[in-house]
Amino acid sequence: MHEASLVRSLLSQVSNLLLEHNGESVEIIRVEMGPLSGVERLLLEIAFEQQVHDTLCRGATLQVEEVPLSAVCRDCGDEFDIERFRFVCPSCNSTRVRVTGGDEFRLLDVDIQTKEEALPR
Amino acid sequence: MNTTTTIHVNRDVKAELKRQAAEMREEFARRGTLVINVLSSPGSGKTSLLEATAKHWHNRRRMAVLVGDLATDRDAQRLAPFCPVAQLTTGGACHLEIPLVQRGLETFGTDDFEFLFIENVGNLVCPASHDLAEHLRVVLLSVTEGDDKPGKYPKMFRTSNVVVISKSDLLPYVPFSVKAAVDDARLIQHDLRDFTVCSLTGDGVAGWCRFLEETREQMIADASASATPTLSAREPLAR
Numbered sequence: 001m002h003e004a005s006l007v008r009s010l011l012s013q014v015s016n017l018l019l020e021h022n023g024e025s026v027e028i029i030r031v032e033m034g035p036l037s038g039v040e041r042l043l044l045e046i047a048f049e050q051q052v053h054d055t056l057c058r059g060a061t062l063q064v065e066e067v068p069l070s071a072v073c074r075d076c077g078d079e080f081d082i083e084r085f086r087f088v089c090p091s092c093n094s095t096r097v098r099v100t101g102g103d104e105f106r107l108l109d110v111d112i113q114t115k116e117e118a119l120p121r
Numbered sequence: 122m123n124t125t126t127t128i129h130v131n132r133d134v135k136a137e138l139k140r141q142a143a144e145m146r147e148e149f150a151r152r153g154t155l156v157i158n159v160l161s162s163p164g165s166g167k168t169s170l171l172e173a174t175a176k177h178w179h180n181r182r183r184m185a186v187l188v189g190d191l192a193t194d195r196d197a198q199r200l201a202p203f204c205p206v207a208q209l210t211t212g213g214a215c216h217l218e219i220p221l222v223q224r225g226l227e228t229f230g231t232d233d234f235e236f237l238f239i240e241n242v243g244n245l246v247c248p249a250s251h252d253l254a255e256h257l258r259v260v261l262l263s264v265t266e267g268d269d270k271p272g273k274y275p276k277m278f279r280t281s282n283v284v285v286i287s288k289s290d291l292l293p294y295v296p297f298s299v300k301a302a303v304d305d306a307r308l309i310q311h312d313l314r315d316f317t318v319c320s321l322t323g324d325g326v327a328g329w330c331r332f333l334e335e336t337r338e339q340m341i342a343d344a345s346a347s348a349t350p351t352l353s354a355r356e357p358l359a360r
Contacts, residue, residue, distance in 0.1 A: 002247065002250075006134060006135075009134055009135070010134050013130075013134065017128055017130070021126065021128060023126070024123060027125060031134070036275065036276050036279065038249070038250040038276060085272065085275035085279075085309060086308055087279070087308060087309055087310070087311070088308060094311075095307060095308060095311040096311045096312075097311070099279075103279075104133045104134075104135075105133065105134045105135070106131060106132060106133050106134065107130045107131070107132055107133075107134050108129075108130065108131055109127050109128060109129045109130055109131070110127070110128045110130065111125050111126070111127050111128075112125070112126055112128060113123045113124070113125055113126075114123065114124055114125075114126050115122075115123055116122045116123065116124050
């Protein structure tokens with residue numbers, strides 16, 4: 001989809017977190033993507049490398065966690081992973097399913113370096 | 122001496138955009154404006170369907186169209202004789218986003234519409250990822266495109282509420298099964314409503330318009346019944 005603009009938004013959100021927490025630098029940014037998040041992993045990683053140097057996140061590593069498209073059946077309640085975009089419950093064959101994951105691009109957590117307060121003497 | 126701290130976020134990177142869209146959707150519902158995001162490949166008949174819709178209502182309903190294209194105002198010119206229309210020329214952008222919609226709305230000088238159609242850029246991929254504060258997402262599939270298309274564009278069909286099979290007058294000439302197309306789409310989105318129309322002859326247009334009128338009435342009922350104003354009047358984008 002539009003990896004460059006997603007990365008711009010991601011880096012701006014992480015930069016704000018760094019400022020809010022009075023951090024020195026960002027070490028690791030962990031994100032989650034799935035088959036319906038509209039994100040292509042390779043393009044995401046390239047966009048990140050291209051943009052990260054010009055932000056407060058410079059030096060940070062991007063860790064991408066790929067999750068399956070998961071769903072719950074609205075008829076029998078079974079929880080399952082959707083394969084090849086067939087939104088069909090494997091237990092009861094119902095197509096009334098609700099997606100519970102794998103359709104978003106999520107910022108999971110961020111490791112930042114903070115200066116330790118000088119210990120009182 | 123530095124220490125490492127982990128900040129837990131666990132949030133959709135687009136959460137703020139989604140919140141903004143939900144807020145606008147709620148506001149449109151309060152004002153009684155049903156917003157319909159119309160999507161398809163280029164040339165599937167989005168503009169023709171909107172022309173046919175406007176002709177069917179013939180000023181009995183207050184409708185307006187925001188139409189997005191990479192270049193030219195040809196679609197706006199086609200629709201202008203029938204209803205207020207604003208052309209959003211996106212330059213290179215392959216889809217519409219909320220700021221473009223807001224800019225287009227400002228050109229109308231009024232917000233007193235019962236139906237606001239947003240005719241998106243012809244594209245079955247990128248527009249699927251952008252919530253434009255619509256109450257209904259409608260995807261057109263013309264019979265010349267082939268009945269195997271829904272499965273190839275899962276995000277578009279998954280996030281849509283309605284599929285309109287267009288150019289039905291060509292059905293005798295092309296190997297297209299309406300049932301196969303709709304069945305394929307329903308494997309992706311069970312709750313899809315389907316309509317088969319021919320905008321040229323007007324076939325099926327009355328049923329489509331009636332559905333829009335009923336959906337708007339339901340939206341207004343839901344909005345006034347909603348006790349907590351923070352609730353979105355209708356959750357349009359299925360998960």
